[in-house]
Amino acid sequence: MTTTPADLAACPTRGERADPLTILAAQARNRVPELIPVRHARMAATPFTFYRGAAAVMADDLSRTPDTGIITQLCGDAHLSNLGLFFSPERRMVFDLNDFDETHIGPFEWDVKRLAASFAIAGRDNGFDDTTNRKIAKTVAKAYRRTIRRSVSMTTLECWYAGIDVESMFADLGDRLDTSMTERTQKALRKARHRNxxxxxxxxxxxxxxxxxxxxxxxxxxxxxxxxxxxxxxxxxxxxxxxxxxxxxxxxxxxxxxxxxxxxxxxxxxxxxxxxxxxxxxxxxxxxxxxxxxxxxxxxxxxxxxxxxxxxxxxxxxxxxxxxxxxxxxxxxxxxxxxxxxxxxxxxxxxxxxxxxxLRDGKGSVVVEALGPDAMKLYARLCGMALGQAHARTSTRFDIARYLSETAGFADAMAEFSISYADLNDADHVQMTAAINRGELSVHDLAAEGKS
Structure with a gap:
């Protein structure tokens, strides 16, 4: 049975899911005990930092929703801050996924959902309304779909070698970058090139x-x-x-x-x-x-x-x-x-x-908090394309492309899921901060310590 867009947009309710703090506590049991309060402090800072640390929570949530059954290699934690700049072995500056601690096989759309939802959550942190956030999340899915569908017309080796060269990328963006964004981007590039x-x-x-x-x-x-x-x-x-x-x-x-x-x-x-x-x-x-x-x-x-x-x-x-x-x-x-x-x-x-x-080899990342709506939308397109290229390196690209061609409304479903999941994430963040305020979770705020 084909998974419909309505199935893909489905998000578990709070009553249908495991307790997020219980999941995080179980994950902490195998970590260095004295650093768990540091993790709590970092996650509690904003809803987006909570989301960054809660990949295990989202994995459990995704497992409770319908999936396409199309299994591919996943990044596993494809949020927007896990893409960035780094040097290739040939010393070209490239843009790509750069964190693979959670990489595993799984339904292809789980990566797309993790990425699209990260934009909705970061957008809320930046003060964007949900009409804007929905459009930005939809941009992720549209760029992913376009990249995957294009990949089936390419040879296997063309897909394997395809990547996002930073200089070519900025040439393509051209005048869509305003002056302030161009200056910030060039500053980030200069900083990345010296990180070695x-x-x-x-x-x-x-x-x-x-x-x-x-x-x-x-x-x-x-x-x-x-x-x-x-x-x-x-x-x-x-x-x-x-x-x-x-x-x-x-x-x-x-x-x-x-x-x-x-x-x-x-x-x-x-x-x-x-x-x-x-x-x-x-x-x-x-x-x-x-x-x-x-x-x-x-x-x-x-x-x-x-x-x-x-x-x-x-x-x-x-x-x-x-x-x-x-x-x-x-x-x-x-x-x-x-x-x-x-x-x-x-x-x-x-x-x-x-x-x-x-440890460092030209690595650099976008400052999410500095992005306005237009810049965030451009970045969403770039990230969706990078994720699509990553999945296109596998033979599963044909199955994914077939599904995306035969299933109308994929991008809308990803956007709808993203807003619903942002609501869940907001509530989880509130739950964590409340537990901290009650003294149930210990915190070690390194930023506050440095100011004292």
Whole structure:
């Protein structure tokens, strides 16, 4: 039976769904306990930051709605802040999906719903009315549909190599960007182009009198290994991180292994990242080549089970780090040269899976709060196109395109769902802030701490 647009627009009511705070509490059980209050504080800031951290809540909600049954590789967390700028291995600045912690197979429209709803929620945060937000969410779906339908007229290799080159993108946009938006965009591009290991060294490290680099201490966001643990425990953890880096090397192509062999591990620190990822174990590793002018920063980030895993068929991967890497390589037009995975034991002897990538390599993202309605609509079109290109890299593009051609009203259904889900998300955010105010959830507000 074909899923109708009315089916796709369906959104569970509060009485039909699991308690969102219960889902988040279950997710927190496998995270670093002292960082959970940081996660609460970040999620509670606005409805949009709550949405960013509540991928598990939405996955559970989506599992309770009708779906098309067309299964493809999903990003799993395709909200608008998980797309952005970065360098390809050929040093071209590209725009694409850039977060794959939740990547998994599932119904194609779940990614579209996650992305479209993020625009409705961010639009409300920016003060847009829901007539505007509905149009912007619809723009996401229309751009996705147009990209997928175009992909079936392309060859397999054309789909595989298709990507959004930033310079070409701005040439296409032309005079649709006003002066202020153009200036902000160029500033973001300049900033992204300078985000690399050398810039990270200047920002994150101190140089001792002997000329050696050490990662600086900025607790609890950035804590060197020797400060986070006692001397004895630090030695054990350092050995295990080194083991993870060594096992990671074997997952790289031989030529990249040869390149990485020219760098030596110098220092290790624990780093707090993101909103949804707060509480997962993440290490940054400073590698050094010939001298201080030849650094390489790697991020070793824990990969837990995807939030989609309980609701869809198995991904087939025993190692969650490999699941992230393989999903990223499939969906991204250009992936990090140093992308790989590893596994190992933590300080308590429990198995942890990790994926590894460069800490910074031209990465940049849009400042959502600075977007007016017209700019948000342009960004929605760009994100919808990028998601469509990601899904078009799989053989499922033919099934998706057939469904979109035969089913009228897809974009309207995505827009309707987005507004309904924004209502749910608003209520969830209120529920979280109320629980914080009652003292049921602890918070650690790092921004307030920095001002005191």
């Amino acid at each position: 290991s050398a810039q990270a060294l200047a920002k994150l490290c101190e140089i001792d009198p002997d000329g050696n680099a050490h990662i600086r201490s900025e607790p609890p966001l950035l804590v060197p290994l020797t400060e986070r643990f006692t001397d004895e425990d630090a030695a054990v953890v350092e050995e295990r991180v080194r083991e993870r880096v060594d096992s990671y090397r074997a997952t790289l192509p031989l030529h990249v292994q040869t390149l990485l062999a020219q760098f030596s591990l110098v220092d290790i620190a624990f780093k707090v990242v993101g909103v949804g990822s707060v509480g997962t174990r993440a290490w940054i590793v400073l590698m050094m080549g010939r001298n201080l002018e030849d650094p390489l920063f790697l991020q070793v980030k824990e990969a837990q089970r995807s939030v989609l895993a309980d609701h869809v068929p198995s991904s087939g991967f025993d190692n969650q780090g490999q699941r992230v890497v393989e999903g990223q390589r499939l969906l991204q037009a250009a992936s990090d040269l140093f992308l790989g995975w590893s596994t190992g034991l933590d300080e308590n002897g429990d198995r942890r899976d990790f994926y590894v990538r460069q």
